Amino acid sequence: MRTQSRRRPRPLLAAAAAGMLLAPPLSGCWAGAGGSGSGGDAVNVLMVNNPQMIELQKLTAAHFTEETGIKVNFTVLPENDVRDKISQDFANQAGQYDVATLSNYEIPIYARNGWLRQLGPYARKDRAFDQNDILPPMRQSLTGEDGKLYGEPFYGESSFLMYRKDVFEKAGLTMPARPTWRQVADLAAKVDGAQDGMKGICLRGLPGWGEVMAPLTTVVNTFGGTWFDKDWKARLDSPAFERATRFYVDLVREHGQSGAAQSGYAECLNNLTQGKTAMWYDATAAAGSLESAKSPVKGKIGYVAAPVERTPSSGWLYTWAWGLQKASRNQDKAWKFISWASGKEYEELVGEKIGWSNVPAGKRASTYADPRYRKEAAAFQSVTRAAIAGARPRDPGVQPRPAPGIQFVGIPEFTDLGTKVSQEISAAIAGRTSVDAALGRAQDLAEKISEEYEGR
Secondary structure, three states: OOOOOOOOOOOOOOOOOHHHHOOOOOOOOEEOOOOOOOEOOEEEEEEEOOHHHHHHHHHHHHHHHHHHOOEEEEEEEOHHHHHHHHHHHHHOOOOOOOEEEEEOOHHHHHHHOOOEOOOHHHHHHOHHHOHHHEOHHHHHHOEOOOOOEOOEEEEEEOEEEEEEHHHHHHOOOOOOOOOEHHHHHHHHHHHOOOOOOOEOOEOOOOOOOOOOHHHHHHHHHHOOOOOEOOOOOEOOOOHHHHHHHHHHHHHHHHHOOOOHHHOOHHHHHHHHHOOOEOEEEEEOOHHHHHOOOOOOOOOOEEEEEOOEOOOOOOOOOEEEEEEEEOOOOOHHHHHHHHHHHOOHHHHHHHHHHOOHHHOOOOOEHHHHHOHHHHHHOOOOHHHHHHHHHHOOOOOOOOOOOOOOOOOOOOOOOHHHHHHHHHHHHHHHHOOOOOHHHHHHHHHHHHHHHHHHHOOO
16 A cells, blocks of 8 residues: 655645536626725625526625625636636635635635635624524535534535426326435336437436536445545445446436437436426426426426435535635625625525525525425425435445545545546447446546555
């Protein structure tokens, strides 16, 4: 076993777009006047341009600034661009931005690198914020290795299985509340072709560590596999990893959508919305779009727990959260913004101004107790909350893990490794290579990471 005494940890590389797990980016962007650095009466916020963030931007001046006198300068960019800009500013501790949108993948890594301000002291003093109301899996995922809090969630998600209730009823089929993947495969075969042009299931096949590797890794976990064992030995060539990958590839090839190797979150969402698929396993965040007033499948979709095999749950855990740069010269005002944007007051504002189905949910227990939210999100809110509550980011499989993460491995190198492995898996889905060959090359890539970490 190679020891780590002669090696230094690699610095964090610019992360790829983890937010592909959420809603797809809007076209174009708006860049606010970020200024030359933080300080003064304004807070500079760098954030991703997804729909709920755009709503936040529109509501800030008339509400947060009006109430506090604190101006917020937003710089809003597509996900790949914002990841690069955040990593540059925070890694250099340039202090141009006080606050940035980070996920539960980056926050523990940024905290370890010393780039973030602890938020625990602020949260403890700010009783109105009610830190204990934040769902425990979200709190845990935004906590550093030192046990201290470094992020506050704006919204969160897990994953679940969505299916056409009317199609299943017509076919005389019943969806279990907690299905196994074997049951899902059997049901996919039975509803394949139930309507003209309808396939049994849609699963991501698009390359990307945040695309095909997100759902596939949850399947690997529940089949008993892992990317690395507790000693950092790469395990992509293990029988469990191979069984899970072969199952996933075979399922999508036999009963999945056409062009699966080019299908990601957005394509599967469109397929289910347009009646081209009977089932879809993906992010809980999709439910808001499926149940929107303009959705042609509103009221026709059923939602059940993420399928399992050997684990009690298998849903992933993801959050867009706020991180406070350690070099910020305006930290107290930055906390006031974070507290407002992640607070109960903001959810109330969105519910009243935009609609309760648009509330940035998935982070607070009180949201799921609110009768207004429960009524408008009745189709999916209870299953979503249960999925988040059941997520186990530090123990997602059947064996100990060397790093946290359900649909990712919480190390800086995973963005590159996951992307390269995803290209191999996507090629297998497209039929350009075999699963055995794809995993053989993937194992070689993972072993290079093992060499860096074994003995730590």
